[in-house]
Amino acid sequence: MEYKVREEVKKLSKYVAGKPISEVKREYGIDRVVKLASNENPLGTSEKVKKLIVELVSEMNMYPDASSYDFKEALSKKLNVTRDMIFCGAGSDSLINVICEVFLDKGDESIMAEITFPRYESNTILMGATPVKIPLKNNGLDIEAMVSAITDNTKVIWFCNPNNPTGGIFTKTEFDKVIGRIPKNVIIVMDEAYGEYVTSKDFPNSLELLKEYPNMIILKTLSKAYGLASLRFGYGIAKEEIVDYLNRVINSFDVNLFAQRAALVAIEDDDFIINVKEYNAREREVLYKSFKEMGLEYIHSEANFIMVNVNGDDKPIHEYLLRSGYIIRPGYLLDMPGWIRVSLGTKEQNIEFCDLLKKAIENRDK
Ligand SMILES: Cc1ncc(COP(=O)(O)O)c(C=O)c1O
Numbered sequence: 001m002e003y004k005v006r007e008e009v010k011k012l013s014k015y016v017a018g019k020p021i022s023e024v025k026r027e028y029g030i031d032r033v034v035k036l037a038s039n040e041n042p043l044g045t046s047e048k049v050k051k052l053i054v055e056l057v058s059e060m061n062m063y064p065d066a067s068s069y070d071f072k073e074a075l076s077k078k079l080n081v082t083r084d085m086i087f088c089g090a091g092s093d094s095l096i097n098v099i100c101e102v103f104l105d106k107g108d109e110s111i112m113a114e115i116t117f118p119r120y121e122s123n124t125i126l127m128g129a130t131p132v133k134i135p136l137k138n139n140g141l142d143i144e145a146m147v148s149a150i151t152d153n154t155k156v157i158w159f160c161n162p163n164n165p166t167g168g169i170f171t172k173t174e175f176d177k178v179i180g181r182i183p184k185n186v187i188i189v190m191d192e193a194y195g196e197y198v199t200s201k202d203f204p205n206s207l208e209l210l211k212e213y214p215n216m217i218i219l220k221t222l223s224k225a226y227g228l229a230s231l232r233f234g235y236g237i238a239k240e241e242i243v244d245y246l247n248r249v250i251n252s253f254d255v256n257l258f259a260q261r262a263a264l265v266a267i268e269d270d271d272f273i274i275n276v277k278e279y280n281a282r283e284r285e286v287l288y289k290s291f292k293e294m295g296l297e298y299i300h301s302e303a304n305f306i307m308v309n310v311n312g313d314d315k316p317i318h319e320y321l322l323r324s325g326y327i328i329r330p331g332y333l334l335d336m337p338g339w340i341r342v343s344l345g346t347k348e349q350n351i352e353f354c355d356l357l358k359k360a361i362e363n364r365d366k
Helices: 007-011 021-028 047-059 069-079 091-103 119-126 143-148 172-181 206-212 240-249 257-268 270-293 315-323 347-365
Strands: 086-089 109-113 130-134 154-160 187-191 216-221 234-237 305-309 339-343
Touching: 007 119, 021 315, 047 257, 069 086, 069 234, 069 257, 086 091, 086 240, 091 119, 091 154, 091 187, 091 216, 091 234, 091 240, 109 119, 109 143, 119 130, 119 154, 143 154, 143 172, 206 216, 270 305, 270 347, 315 347
Parallel strands: 109 130, 109 154, 154 187, 187 216
Antiparallel strands: 086 234, 216 234, 305 339
């Protein structure tokens, strides 16, 4: 029997995730591999979460709470929102998908930066809608042009802040100038996957904005600063009516027992996050200094990764680093040829990475 694949699926290209450590070990026959490619937390996970996970093993035979009640209760108190304003999923990745399923139809448009997190585009295409991609300006989101691109067909506009892969932010001052022009029937997604790392004092306060803009959805993840990437836990905040629609589509048991209970403990461990943020800000400076010494341009980052211009072809740099046991994101896979994106690692890894980068460039240019 002939099977039929939807045309929208045929249009999708496969998402190329950061290479897993095991694959690089296998391919290059090396034992020690460091991954600085997926913006994971080099400091690991809160000790409180680790302890809890061990205790939960005896409950594995039971389905998790489909509503993640305890997590929502704790977060609602922390953020002063109602429980019904919170929705949870298996990573914010899955929630991006759900937002598209709820709001996008054939003929609709969703607006995003040309270089940003690729799941906005792929999930838009999957729904038969059209991604409208707006070029970056000064290596950051051109929020003015994004808002100006809104038409009657626009249903969703995606703001990734800080932007992945460029790492910078648009400020509150800049956002205040344009947000009022977004019609109330357009869903504004504020993807703040890296929000915990931001040190700028002028970062938009999306929770405050939500009070004035009920068409806003804020997305967060525990994969980055909280160090829980493998557990798959993302959440969002929006007005109750929107959350109610999203919850109709989110798979009931997407958030497993470990993820929801770990998330509950993780969001209460403020000391862990303060330490992560301080460490990250210090190491960003260390890397900036090394890049300056090497004469390399970089994009100022408010996240836990930095885009660096490698002054030429990034493919041989990527290859050299892989052979040396370091996985980074080459720019040619991110539509930024000539650049690489490196996630911040441990102090030792950052030093070793810079040494290797220098050698990789020398090797390419000799
Ligand atoms: C901007 C952005 N949003 C969302 C995600 C998805 O994260 P997760 O599905 O792990 O929550 C990522 C992951 O890299 C990201 O960079």
